[in-house]
Amino acid sequence: MTVSQGPREGELTIDQLAARTGMTVRNVRAYSTRGLIPPPRLVGRTGYYGAEHVARLTLVREMLDQGYTLTAAERLLASAPSSGSQALGLYHSLMSPWDSEPEVLEPETLAAQARVPHDPAVVDRLIEMGLAERLEDGRLRIPNAGLLRAGLEVIGLGIPVEDVLTLVPGLRSEAGAVADSFVELFRSTLWADFMAAGMPDKEWPRMQEKVEAIIPLAGQALVAAFQEAMRGAIERAMGEELGAAAAGHAAG
Template sequence: MEEELTVDQLAAKVGMTVRNVRAYAGRGLIAPPRLVGRTGYYGRDHVARLTLVRELLDKGYTLAAVERMMGELPDGELALGVFETLVNPWTPAEPEELDEFQLAERAGVPHDPAVIEQIVELGIAERLEDGRLRIRNPDLLRTGLEVIKLGVPMQAIFEMLPKLFAQADAVAKTYVELFRSTVWRDFTNAGMPAEGWPEIQRTLEGIIPLAGQALVAAFREAMAREIEEVAYEELGLNPKELPSAG
């Protein structure tokens, strides 16, 4: 039989307070429990839906927005599965916290408050109340530091990053709109049938890694063309005489 939980056990399992669980239940975000006398028992679907509510709120959605989304989603486990398929492959590594001097040491450069301010302005780091820095995407920072160690001036990287972010946004919008205007549009036009959600999840699970592979392949080809053109312009080398980039 399905494991059943009391409201206290449910709250502990999903990382909420009992008060919040009762509040979300009152808003219709979870179905009523199975009552035995005066005790309510909750199952897998309640756990899944509350987990999804918590994750959406943690990502900055308002409670009103969460209510609207939850009202259009299928049962909790299917909804949570689709959400995790969408989010998890693109979720950056866990944020890191360090002080300004540790960051300068990691970059191999002297500590400079002006540089720290630029990093904060670019959104790479945010200041905490204790003065330390919270690095939102450690992978991005790590990559930038490696480029600095190769000899590229830090200021040049700062000037390049806004362009990189804008181009990444454009590529992401292209892929998301492709899915939205085809598979998702057909699904919503059909009334978002409950039996169709597993197929939506399977499509997402396949399309996300393929999108990444296609982007890397296209980037490699574009880089090869750019390197050949620059080599010709700067060194006078005929691109046809260069070793094959493949």
């Protein structure tokens, strides 16, 4: 801690820091005790906080908002000990492709979009599967609107709701396996090399660029592989159905 005369430009008191980062003063003090932020610069008995403190606390708050644990935030900050802004930048690169505003709508609207009658039991099933969350006012919050919207379109084609919902666990499992494969590929190559080099400060921007590049590439590869697999599955199914139909006509 360094003692000097007067606050510097851009420095914040603990109350201002809490307001800037959307936290309580109590939480700021707790995170400081845990070592998530460095000590403030002291002027007399008053502590002043700068951009590094803002970056670190912003990272913690955003990760907690996304459902990560405080331990996960600590690990990410520990991986970039020289700069919280580096860790925050890497986190934003990891999360920005997936950031999407959840939708909030009435249960009846959800049923109308699927072109089926409103059924409270179906809503309960969606909540149980994590596809929807019930708000206090009775409306539904949809965390992954894209996934649910696709399901509604399929239901709208005339396929029973329960049959569509049955596909979701398997779909998530398969997608999770692919995601794990790409993450492990990144960890065992690019990230391992970065760590072996001592995670030099000058290489953080390049690492962030690589993260930003590999995420959409992984998505493109998954879509391309799925399209190829879907074509093959359709061809096989149509061949079986047409063959069965031809055999039926011949027998008749």
